[in-house]
Amino acid sequence: MKQKITSYSSLFLLAVACVLSASTLQEKGNKNGKGPKGNNGKVQPKNDHSDYGNSPRNEQNGKGIDQEKNKKGQSKPGKNDKADRKDKPEKEFRMKGNHDADKYTLLGYNWNRDNFKERKNFRKQDKLTICHKFSKGSEAPVSIRVSANAAEAHMKHGDVRGECPPVNDSRYSDRYWRNRNDYYNNVQYNQEQVLYSNSILDYALQRLAGSRSQLAIMQSNNMPLADIQRKQAVVNNLEQNVSLLEQLIGVAANLVVNKLM
């Protein structure tokens, strides 16, 4: 009898132990599912394609660098370029990476020969701290530093000024939350850089088109060969730099696509 009681009680205790350990493991398993894009510890970008890599010139004019390249050797520039740009004085940038397919006007990044010289003043904008909220409710908000232009767009979509309230989440350490903040700040910095670089790229393409046409006219007017060659070298140099810039914009944009959604 005593042996039976002993065996039953030990079985009971063993069952309790199993239940306890199972519940602990399940708890840890649930924690792994939550957290910033937690996929087995990997911060993975979504595979959605955004318009980040496509500059607005592609959307507005339907033309890109390929057409510009095709214009080499042509004597006249595309007349449509200037007409399109007259109709649309302000450039619009689509940032699917930030919020759902909303267009917003990036004031101050509409370059021409005059304001291009003052571009450093445009870029010297104070940074603001905002509390960025993700569209996924389960994702904790994050405090990021943004420029004034970007802040406006963020506010329109529910973000608020100031630091986010501290996260009461004992599942992760303080170090984790600090690293997360840094991560998203770098994402924001990259996005802003992409936008600015895109605007410069757009302006450079406009100027390239104009310069090629001017060169063609100079050649037909029998200008000194040395002058034409010098100008041609400058144009070629710009073309090379523009080509590389476009590649880098694509790479940088793909790195941060949808990361702030």
Next chain:
Amino acid sequence: MKLNKQVLLAIVGCCLCISACSEQKKTSQEEVEVRTMDSTSRSIKESADKLDEQTKKVEASLEQLDNEFKNP
């Protein structure tokens, strides 16, 4: 009685062991996430810096272009 105590101790020991192991697993999981975030963050920053550098080159080229082609 002795056997009962031994069994009980063994079970308690197992429970403690399991909870310690799961705690360690949590820490290592967070470590992995932090390391991943750090490396991705570094790549993003490097990419932005390269972009900044190349943008400056394009800007310099544009300024040269302005000097060469003074009439719009």
